[in-house]
Amino acid sequence: MVGLHNSDIKNPTLRWIDQRLPLISLMQNEYAKFPAPRNFNYWWNFGALAMVNLMIMIVTGIVLAMHYTPHTAFAFDSVERIMRDVNYGWLIRYIHANGASMFFIVVYIHMFRGLYYGSYKAPRELLWILGVVILLLMMATAFMGYVLPWGQMSFWGATVITNLFSAIPIVGDAIVTWLWGGFSIDNPTLNRFFSLHYLLPFVIVGVVFLHVVALHITGSNNPLGIEPKGPQDTVPFHPYYTVKDTFGMCVYLMVFAFLVFFAPNYLGHPDNYIPANPLVTPAHIVPEWYFLPFYAILRAVPSKLGGVLLMFASIFVLFLLPWLDTSKVRSARFRPVYKWFFWLLVVWCVILGYCGAKPPEGIYVVLSRLGTIYYFAHFLIILPVLGKLERPLPLPESIAQAVLGGGGRMPAGAVAKPMEKA
Amino acid sequence: MAETSHASAHQTGHAPHAEGTRRDFLYLMTGAMGAVGTAAVAWPFIHQMNPSKDVLALSTTEVDLSPIQQGQAITVMWRGKPVFIRRRTEPEVQQANAVNLGDLPDPQADSARAQRPEWLVVVGVCTHLGCVPLGTKATDPKGEFGGWFCPCHGSHYDSSGRIRKGPAPKNLEVPTYTFLTDTRIRIG
Numbered sequence: 099m100v101g102l103h104n105s106d107i108k109n110p111t112l113r114w115i116d117q118r119l120p121l122i123s124l125m126q127n128e129y130a131k132f133p134a135p136r137n138f139n140y141w142w143n144f145g146a147l148a149m150v151n152l153m154i155m156i157v158t159g160i161v162l163a164m165h166y167t168p169h170t171a172f173a174f175d176s177v178e179r180i181m182r183d184v185n186y187g188w189l190i191r192y193i194h195a196n197g198a199s200m201f202f203i204v205v206y207i208h209m210f211r212g213l214y215y216g217s218y219k220a221p222r223e224l225l226w227i228l229g230v231v232i233l234l235l236m237m238a239t240a241f242m243g244y245v246l247p248w249g250q251m252s253f254w255g256a257t258v259i260t261n262l263f264s265a266i267p268i269v270g271d272a273i274v275t276w277l278w279g280g281f282s283i284d285n286p287t288l289n290r291f292f293s294l295h296y297l298l299p300f301v302i303v304g305v306v307f308l309h310v311v312a313l314h315i316t317g318s319n320n321p322l323g324i325e326p327k328g329p330q331d332t333v334p335f336h337p338y339y340t341v342k343d344t345f346g347m348c349v350y351l352m353v354f355a356f357l358v359f360f361a362p363n364y365l366g367h368p369d370n371y372i373p374a375n376p377l378v379t380p381a382h383i384v385p386e387w388y389f390l391p392f393y394a395i396l397r398a399v400p401s402k403l404g405g406v407l408l409m410f411a412s413i414f415v416l417f418l419l420p421w422l423d424t425s426k427v428r429s430a431r432f433r434p435v436y437k438w439f440f441w442l443l444v445v446w447c448v449i450l451g452y453c454g455a456k457p458p459e460g461i462y463v464v465l466s467r468l469g470t471i472y473y474f475a476h477f478l479i480i481l482p483v484l485g486k487l488e489r490p491l492p493l494p495e496s497i498a499q500a501v502l503g504g505g506g507r508m509p510a511g512a513v514a515k516p517m518e519k520a
Numbered sequence: 521m522a523e524t525s526h527a528s529a530h531q532t533g534h535a536p537h538a539e540g541t542r543r544d545f546l547y548l549m550t551g552a553m554g555a556v557g558t559a560a561v562a563w564p565f566i567h568q569m570n571p572s573k574d575v576l577a578l579s580t581t582e583v584d585l586s587p588i589q590q591g592q593a594i595t596v597m598w599r600g601k602p603v604f605i606r607r608r609t610e611p612e613v614q615q616a617n618a619v620n621l622g623d624l625p626d627p628q629a630d631s632a633r634a635q636r637p638e639w640l641v642v643v644g645v646c647t648h649l650g651c652v653p654l655g656t657k658a659t660d661p662k663g664e665f666g667g668w669f670c671p672c673h674g675s676h677y678d679s680s681g682r683i684r685k686g687p688a689p690k691n692l693e694v695p696t697y698t699f700l701t702d703t704r705i706r707i708g
Contacts, residue, residue, distance in 0.1 A: 157565065161565060161568055164568070164569070165568075165572075179572070179574060182573070182574075183572040183573040183574040183575075184568055184572045184573075185564070185567040185568050185570055185572060185573075186563075186564030186565075186567055186568050187568060187572070189564050190564060190565070190568060
């Protein structure tokens with residue numbers, strides 16, 4: 099396909115550009131005219147919100163890097179200088195710190211939405227897998243970012259997490275030394291973490307791009323989990339979903355602003371305002387809240403290697419999810435039994451998170467173990483078996499029929515006209 | 521729902537013009553709100569690159585003048601730049617006052633450049649492209665006019681720090697300074 103792009107833009111200058119570099123056509127086709135199922139609910143806002151959140155993190159992060167010094171002798175003080183001396187530094191740092199939490203809130207909701215409505219099922223397996231890759235990259239980025247302020251939690255969190263790799267037989271210690279660039283967490287470690295913390299978000303941008311490309315090939319899933327059959331089942335992305343996403347974004351920004359302005363340290367740990375001290379471990383080390391369920395799984399197992407393996411497995415099992423769930427029906431609306439297991443999974447994830455924040459003793463160990471067992475049983479036993487046993491509810495004929503109540507055969511124009519005036 | 525709200529607008533007469541008047545208003549208000557919000561968010565991100573409070577806190581510097589002999593000059597740091605302080609001799613001051621202002625590229629009387637004739641305080645940054653001119657140390661070349669000489673592109677400054685020859689457009693800048701005592705000044 100060589101030759102000028104067949105552009106339908108009227109403006110001669112824009113047309114000249116579009117014929118040679120059809121960016122405007124691309125945006126129009128993929129974001130304006132792009133046909134999206136007409137029945138999205140507000141859970142479908144969270145992909146766009148994650149995109150907005152990523153942009154906020156990159157912009158605030160680039161600004162913070164202008165004032166931060168990645169050296170063990172200066173890192174903590176340079177962060178305090180950002181808080182006290184840099185113009186609006188307190189605001190930008192609090193946006194960045196709470197932005198990490200908001201990012202995980204948004205992405206976890208986005209993922210649970212995918213679990214509830216079966217968005218990972220064929221033909222969207224790769225879309226889901228790319229999403230899990232983004233989650234892994236986010237976790238690595240968030241972890242290294244938390245090390246940069248060089249407080250007590252930074253230092254000891256980094257020590258504990260990097261020591262996970264020492265559980266690997268034979269080469270474990272060599273790998274940890276390699277990660278550290280020395281024999282303990284020190285300046286070389288801080289320097290490389292800063293470099294990678296700056297790099298990985300752009301890798302995330304790349305994978306997000308692939309995620310979106312894959313999405314635009316298969317099209318979006320929807321709350322009914324059935325594919326659109328024609329124009330009567332879809333609406334153009336703009337203005338219908340741009341407006342819906344913008345409304346959702348306003349609500350999201352209100353929550354975000356509340357955290358930043360009224361509870362900026364609520365999700366953080368006070369110990370990280372104590373400069374790193376390699377000689378004293380804080381009495382109670384906990385990771386950031388978004389790692390707590392995984393941390394609980396790590397501690398549930400009374401074996402170093404076993405705990406580490408299970409923790410990594412808890413994410414890697416998500417890669418297999420499209421093939422573990424044997425049910426052909428996507429949406430939990432039509433899966434009366436799966437619906438209960440889904441909520442059970444949500445509850446157990448919350449309990450695991452709670453246990454991860456508590457000391458590893460007594461009831462918390464018991465609950466962590468039960469939660470770990472349920473988590474893996476859900477994906478490895480319940481989903482494969484349930485798909486065979488469960489009798490799903492009858493699926494609607496089409497999206498339009500379900501939405502309009504029997505109006506599925508109505509021509510698209512008759513429905514769209516009054517909407518355009520509204 | 522769309523038709524009912526449309527019809528009621530006609531009945532109550534709130535939209536006498538073509539449909540969309542009310543909508544245009546909402547569009548405009550939403551857009552304006554969005555623009556104001558964006559500007560409000562943009563400002564902290566622009567302002568963070570301006571000098572921070574710790575930088576501003578270091579923006580004055582105090583200098584003890586007592587060790588400087590007549591004919592001697594010293595260099596002090598102020599806001600990360602060199603400042604030349606020269607204790608001029610009587611002939612140097614006379615020379616600076618004797619110049620016909622019409623001959624100067626950037627005409628300025630010496631009395632406007634030195635609060636006390638004996639002391640000349642100028643920022644030691646060439647007004648051409650920012651090099652530091654020579655002439656402060658006793659062994660430095662002082663240029664053709666007995667002041668400073670910038671080796672980068674050959675600008676000559678006189679004993680009042682005024683540009684006399686070469687590509688520089690302006691005289692060496694005189695910073696804000698105050699005599700705290702007879703032998704102590706505060707620059708900035």
